[in-house]
Amino acid sequence: MTPLLLSSWRDVPRAARGTTLALGNFDGMHRGHLAVLRTAHAARPDLPLAALTFEPHPREHFRPDDPPFRLTLLPAKAQALQEAGCSAVFAIPFDDELAAMEAEAFVEQVLWRGVGAKHLSCGGDFAFGHRRGGDVAVLKRLAEARGIGVSTAPIISDEGGPISSTRIRRLLQDGYPDRAARALGHSWEIRGTVVHGDKLGRVLGWPTANLWLGRHLEPARGVYAVTVVLADGSEVKGVANVGRRPTLGGDPETRLEVHLFDFSADLYGQEVGVRLHCFMRADAKFAGLEELKAAIAADAAAARVLLA
Structure with a gap:
């Protein structure tokens, strides 16, 4: 109810x-x-x-x-x-x-x-x-x-001391979503509407769902192993990047880009929840698109192993 x-x-x-x-x-x-x-x-x-x-x-x-x-x-x-x-x-x-x-x-x-x-x-x-x-x-x-x-x-305390929202925010900003999840009792989720990007991920062979963080806390910028909760409640594993795309000249606002594994449906305009499980590496600037493409492939492979 x-x-x-x-x-x-x-x-x-x-x-x-x-x-x-x-x-x-x-x-x-x-x-x-x-x-x-x-x-x-x-x-x-x-x-x-x-x-x-x-x-x-x-x-x-x-x-x-x-x-x-x-x-x-x-x-x-x-x-x-x-x-x-x-x-x-x-x-x-x-x-x-x-x-x-x-x-x-x-x-x-x-x-x-x-x-x-x-x-x-x-x-x-x-x-x-x-x-x-x-x-x-x-x-x-x-x-x-x-x-x-x-x-x-x-x-309520754990090995890190009393549990508080302030402490959990700090863990997320420092790149520890796994520790934050233990204090929360559940994985931290960014919920938002999928918006149109510049379709570069599709060109690179790694299409992404894009979300703005809005009023959510900005966690550590970088790559995460994630699960995505779709509008119908189903979950899909994936790899995500929180950042401003320094390789492409930089964005004025931080975005969340998620590549969903083995998934091809259209999510534009739908609300989804992205649950951060593991911080894999910091945001980085690559020499060009080919180097970026290779890094995304390595990140996806590593995220599949972490989420297996």
């Missing part, structure tokens, strides 16, 4: 009220986020599970000129929250009004009167309200005064 995706805390339909509500940005939907959801459900298993997140991410609101950094955009995030058991997802607009709202007003107007939450769950570092004036202790005091319970999720 598709969850209710609500973009306002006002006039909330009855079906989405009275939930046990997980709070957070949920960027990447990593193992720590799942702990927040599990904590919410465990506290009140008698209630429907819902999540409240912010769109855009508060960092995008306060620092709009920063490079894109998102691990997960809203449609993919809502899908992941649904798969984790949420019957409703509140994607509250993070605008000037919300940024200026004091912590008590947020609990009173948004969580209690607006959403009508019966129980709340969050991570131990959750902060909210104007200038992040509210922390977990403040949330408990304000919520419990209104008859709303609050649970704090345990910190």
Whole structure:
């Protein structure tokens, strides 16, 4: 069942009220986020599970000129929250009004009167309200005064320390999608619409599906072994390059080019997800098209072995 995706805390339909509500940005939907959801459900298993997140991410609101950094955009995030058991997802607009709202007003107007939450769950570092004036202790005091319970999720750690979206972004930027996948609990995916390129890959004998990164984080530039999730849910293995094509003079914007193995259907205009599994080599400038063609062939052969 598709969850209710609500973009306002006002006039909330009855079906989405009275939930046990997980709070957070949920960027990447990593193992720590799942702990927040599990904590919410465990506290009140008698209630429907819902999540409240912010769109855009508060960092995008306060620092709009920063490079894109998102691990997960809203449609993919809502899908992941649904798969984790949420019957409703509140994607509250993070605008000037919300940024200026004091912590008590947020609990009173948004969580209690607006959403009508019966129980709340969050991570131990959750902060909210104007200038992040509210922390977990403040949330408990304000919520419990209104008859709303609050649970704090345990910190989830691995051999690299506490799992966080910030740490996962750094792993991807450093070229470690395999380590990022272990922290996420799933492979990192860039989801986007296949666009027309200059058809050079077809000329070289290696046709590619091209995607712009958009608001996604830019991972380390280079070649990856990947799987591509098609619109019908099927998966195809392939090899991808994240970069600006230095051999061809350079592009002003980073693109994701994917060659799908043993696949020939037209994907233009379709939304696909590209899952990065293994970083194979850094982006490189070659002496000419023949050298580039040979490198692509070697990359494809190596990716087939890695994905076998």
